[in-house]
Amino acid sequence: MNKEFDINFAREKDLNDPISKFRNEFNIPRFKDQEAVYFTGNSLGLQPKNYNQYLEQELLDWKSMAVEGHFHAKTPWFDYHKTLTKDVAYIVGAKEKEVVTMNALSVNLHLLLTSFYQPTHKKYKILCEPNLFPSDLYILHSQIELRGFDIKDSIVFAPIDSNGIVNEEALLDTIKANQEELAMIFIGGVNYYTGQVFDMEKITKMGHLYNIIVGFDLAHAVGNINLKLHDWGVDFAAWCSYKYLNSGPGNVSSIFIHENQIKKKPFRLSGWWGHQSDNRFALQKEHKPIHTAEGWQLSNAPIFGMSIYRVSLQFFTQIGFEKLIVKRIQLSRYLESAIHLFNSESNHIKLNIITPGTADKRGAQLSVHISDSGKEIYNSLKKSGVYVDWRDPNVMRISPVPLYNSFEDVAKFYHILHAFNK
Secondary structure: OOHHHOHHHHHHHHHOOOOHHHHHHEEOOEEOOEEOEEOEOOOOOOEEOOOHHHHHHHHHHHHHHHHHHHHHOOOOHHHOOHHHHHHHHHHHOOOHHHEEEEOOHHHHHHHHHHHHOOOOOOOOEEEEOOOOOHHHHHHHHHHHHHOOOOHHHHEEEOOEOOOOOEOHHHHHHHHHHOOOOEEEEEEEOEOOOOOEEOOHHHHHHHHHHOOOEEEEEOOOOOOOOOOOHHHHOOOEEEEEOOOOOOOOOOOOEEEEEOHHHHHOOOOOOOOHHHEOHHHHHHOOOOOOEOOOHHHHOOOOOOHHHHHHHHHHHHHHHHHOHHHHHHHHHHHHHHHHHHHHHHHHHOOOOOOEEOOOOOHHHEOOOEEEEOOOOHHHHHHHHHHOOEEOEEEOOOEEEEEOOOOOOOHHHHHHHHHHHHHOOO
């Protein structure tokens, strides 16, 4: 047995890890009499143990104050979304006026495309990756149809290889070749299927060179990779909070709109919570939008969900995002080594990592192609207390999250895999 994946060796690595103590802040699912190996934080993050730190207060204020809680709760509900703004801006590299938390991800993407997809007779196409998350593709289709264009003629797909990886030089060449017809570039900042990280700064600069709006779905990027949305000049972005940000299933989304776009005062779908807050309850007939990202709000905030989100965000500012990045890279390399060792020992099962190999082109997720018996291996891992997920036709996604996963988790994963060779 290779010493590198000896359980005691892995535990020693955890003892020397300054972030390891934060694992105790989360509820780890149990398998039999021990903690499971949970590698699906890319799908749903774990529950913070003190999830009710603020929730109980909001329930109490609702109980004791009812409607008066909007202005007189311990944290007044009227501006509750603002309790998230500073931390969210920090995580995505934005100015506070460029972000707001509201709605759910697909809803927010529709709102953003309503504002920023403004096709003309000549410039109407959208460039995206072929393996874009299906909901995003449905959004693009419906937005294109809403404007009276033909879907088949209006989407340009970036070229990919046999593993689904986009060659970024070819992507830039595609932008250049279609510059006269592209109205928008819309990419998943980290591809949900392959785990590929895109050079968002380079893509944005290329798009702007040809007067193309550039936006990103950051569902698999936020809380996972380093983001500098303002400095990169990204026009808009949106993301969910229940993956790497651990806010709970189906919880709220956030959006980013660059201040340069806000200043242009683009059309947006309006609702009363986007109206200027100083006279919102005057219920005026003319909508006067807030001149920040908050102007895109439609309805008042879902307080209970946001209260849990507040808890999970605190870890990122407490630890410092750069430290999380360092550990994420260490875990990823350790997992990659475990898979390579397994492959060298196996005569019949091979796990082919399709996620790019360099640290700047991957986040926490390693996507593994398994040509033979893939679903059987996945099901066996589940029965052994390992949480990974499966994406047809033959990819298993494995995502050790630095906030709560350990080197021991990776070593256990290797030992369980190793048993399949016997």
